[in-house]
Amino acid sequence: MSMKKRLFMIFGPIFAAALLMLAVFLSPLWSSLNYVNPKVVNNAASSLSPQVLKGQLIKRNALEHGYVPFFGSSEWSRFDPFHPAVLAAKYDRSYQPFLLGARGSQSLTHFFVMQSINPQLKNKKAVVFVSPQWFTPMGEDPNAFSFYYSPLQTTSWIKRENGSKMDRYAAYRLLQMPSGNSDKEIAGALARIAAGLKPTTSQMTYVNIRNRILLNEDQIFSRYRVPLNNEKTIDKNEELLPNQYNYQKLDQLAGKIGAEKTTSNDFQIDNTFWNRRLKSHVKKLKNFQAHMSYVKSPEYSDFQLMLNQFANDHTNVLFIIPPINAKWQKYTGMSSAMLETFDKKITYQLRSQGFNHIDDLSRDGNVPYFMADTIHPGWRGWLTMDKAIRPFLTEKVPSPRYRIDNYYYSKEWQNESGSDNHFDD
Numbered sequence: 001m002s003m004k005k006r007l008f009m010i011f012g013p014i015f016a017a018a019l020l021m022l023a024v025f026l027s028p029l030w031s032s033l034n035y036v037n038p039k040v041v042n043n044a045a046s047s048l049s050p051q052v053l054k055g056q057l058i059k060r061n062a063l064e065h066g067y068v069p070f071f072g073s074s075e076w077s078r079f080d081p082f083h084p085a086v087l088a089a090k091y092d093r094s095y096q097p098f099l100l101g102a103r104g105s106q107s108l109t110h111f112f113v114m115q116s117i118n119p120q121l122k123n124k125k126a127v128v129f130v131s132p133q134w135f136t137p138m139g140e141d142p143n144a145f146s147f148y149y150s151p152l153q154t155t156s157w158i159k160r161e162n163g164s165k166m167d168r169y170a171a172y173r174l175l176q177m178p179s180g181n182s183d184k185e186i187a188g189a190l191a192r193i194a195a196g197l198k199p200t201t202s203q204m205t206y207v208n209i210r211n212r213i214l215l216n217e218d219q220i221f222s223r224y225r226v227p228l229n230n231e232k233t234i235d236k237n238e239e240l241l242p243n244q245y246n247y248q249k250l251d252q253l254a255g256k257i258g259a260e261k262t263t264s265n266d267f268q269i270d271n272t273f274w275n276r277r278l279k280s281h282v283k284k285l286k287n288f289q290a291h292m293s294y295v296k297s298p299e300y301s302d303f304q305l306m307l308n309q310f311a312n313d314h315t316n317v318l319f320i321i322p323p324i325n326a327k328w329q330k331y332t333g334m335s336s337a338m339l340e341t342f343d344k345k346i347t348y349q350l351r352s353q354g355f356n357h358i359d360d361l362s363r364d365g366n367v368p369y370f371m372a373d374t375i376h377p378g379w380r381g382w383l384t385m386d387k388a389i390r391p392f393l394t395e396k397v398p399s400p401r402y403r404i405d406n407y408y409y410s411k412e413w414q415n416e417s418g419s420d421n422h423f424d425d
Contacts, residue, residue, distance in 0.1 A: 036061040036223055045098045046085050047228040048077055053100060053109075054150035056116040056215065057222045063120035067098040068393055071110050071306075072129030074103040075322070075376045079230065081237040082254055082382035084127075084389060090238040091245045095393045097127070104144025106134045107302035108173055112150060114309050115157040121313040125393055128306070129320045132294045132342055133375055139298035142177050149179035151186070152218060155211035158189055158199065165406045166308040168194055173302060186210075247387070254379035258369025261379075267327045273373040290333035294342040296415045300349065304408040307353060311402035318357045318392045319350060320385055323365035328374045344423035345416065354402040359388035 041062045044052045052058055063069060070076065070084065076099040079086065085097045100113060110128075114121065134140070154174070161167040171193035174180035181187045185206045189199035199207065240257070242249060264271045269278065278285070310317050321343060324334065343362040350358055361384060364370050372378025377385065391397075407413055 040223070041065070041067075043229045043231055045096060046230040046234060048099055048102045048230070049228045050102065050148055051222075053102070053105070053113060053148055054152065055218045055222050056152060056156075057218050059098065059100075059113075059117050060120055062098050063117055063124070066094070066096060068095045068125060068127065069117065069121070070097040070099050070101075070127045070129070071113075072099070072101040073105045073131055073134070074101075075129055075131065076101055077103070078372050078376045078378065079233045079237060080372065080379055080382065081240040081257065082250070082379055082386070083234075083237065084382065084386065085230075086234050086237045086241070087245075087382075087386055087390075089234055090241050093390070093394065101129075102148075104141055105148050106131075106140040106144075107299060107306050108140045108177075109145055109148045111170060111302070111305040111309060112153040112157065112174075114306070114313075115153045115160075116150070118160075118309075118313055121310070121315045123314050123316075125316045125318070125397075126310070127318045127320065127389060127393075129322070130303075130346060131322065131375070132324065132339065134303075135294040135297040135299045135342060135346075137293070137297055139302060142179075145177050146179045149177070151183065151210065152214040154186065155207050155214060158186075158193070158204075158207050159211060161193055163193070163196055163198070165409060166305060166312075168196055169301065169409045170305055173298075173305075183210075247383070250383055251380065254383050255369055258379040261372075262369070267325060267331070267374075268369055268371070269325065269328070269374065270372045270378065277373075285332055287331075287333035289329075290335070292334055293338050295338060295345060295417050298414050300345070300414050301409045303346075303349070307350070307355060307402075307408075308404050310355075311353070311400075311404050314400070314402075316357070316397060316400050317355060318359060318388060319355065320359045320388070321346065321362050322375075322377055322381065323362050323370065325371040325374050326365035329365060341418050341423070345418055348423040349408055349413075353404055353408075354400055356400075357392060357397065359385060361385070 036058055041058060044058045045062055045067055059069075085099065087093070088096050101110065157167075157170070161171075171190040175187065175190050175194060180190055185203055189203040189207060192199050192203070241253075258268065261270050262268045262274075264279070265274045267274075324339060329336070329339075339362065343360065347358060347360060350356075361381070364381070364384065367380055367384075369379045370377065370381040370384070372381070
């Protein structure tokens, strides 16, 4: 047997398999196959899985079948009987939360997540949990952003960008992250978008091919794969609730459970969190947040990306602004005046552009058992939020009339401190 034949017998099948795989991942046929196992969708809704956050198929399928996007971060992982996912399941609500976010996910991450579900956001409703801790001087942690970064969402957005201020700012911010520079062709396209130019023909060819491959990968591997599963946790918490919804009785139960869960400390912090995270070094944390500020941050402009996209999609949004655990705030020396300024600033940014559905709970940090730990809502906190979430999602509410102002992308706004009472206008 000749050397050529031997080589062909060795490498021919490999080469043929590679061509077949390339044909599969480039085929447009997958995009027409939208079925997802309902069990996968149900599990994904509360899974808080990074794979779900970065993908497209499961989220689109869920939002087309009655699930509502709940954007946020680590608070969604604090399951108890009064968590939004538990209350919706126990009392057979007409909606089911699809939890989007986990520790470290902030506005920039969510803007790109939205690029995978834009059709499902149009003229629909959403809930956004606005965590004060996002608005640090640094803004979104590049490492956290990289963990949730999705080339699929980025290429989908590049295909649709139109040179708007929103698109130019998004490209600029993405280039500030390691993820935005991880692919030279994508980085080149982002640089042109940030400069107000269209990507070159060769760049768009690359983007289209890359998007098709990534989309087909998502279609193939997401369809039947069951992600991380919190269903048992939800079921277990449902069992602790009465069969009929009665707010007064639920509030009493929330107080009772909160008291039972916080016996190890004077801050009304959940025992498990206290023992694992704080107990051993609590003395060192006295006044450690005395100079913390959430007033000046690039996060305000990243947040504007979300608002701009919601406006483009005519999405009706409920924004929830939580408090800080007041006992812990006092112990660590965090400024009440600073928190009040943050609240005024973020509320001004929302209302001035027509985002008027705001559940501002920033002054409830002293309510017993409102918080589960230092910054995350718990028993009574979730229940209080439900007083705004349930009617917003189950009743007809006024359609939004948004007025997007590009000023909120500016450094001036990021650094605005409200010293001239600007937020009181």
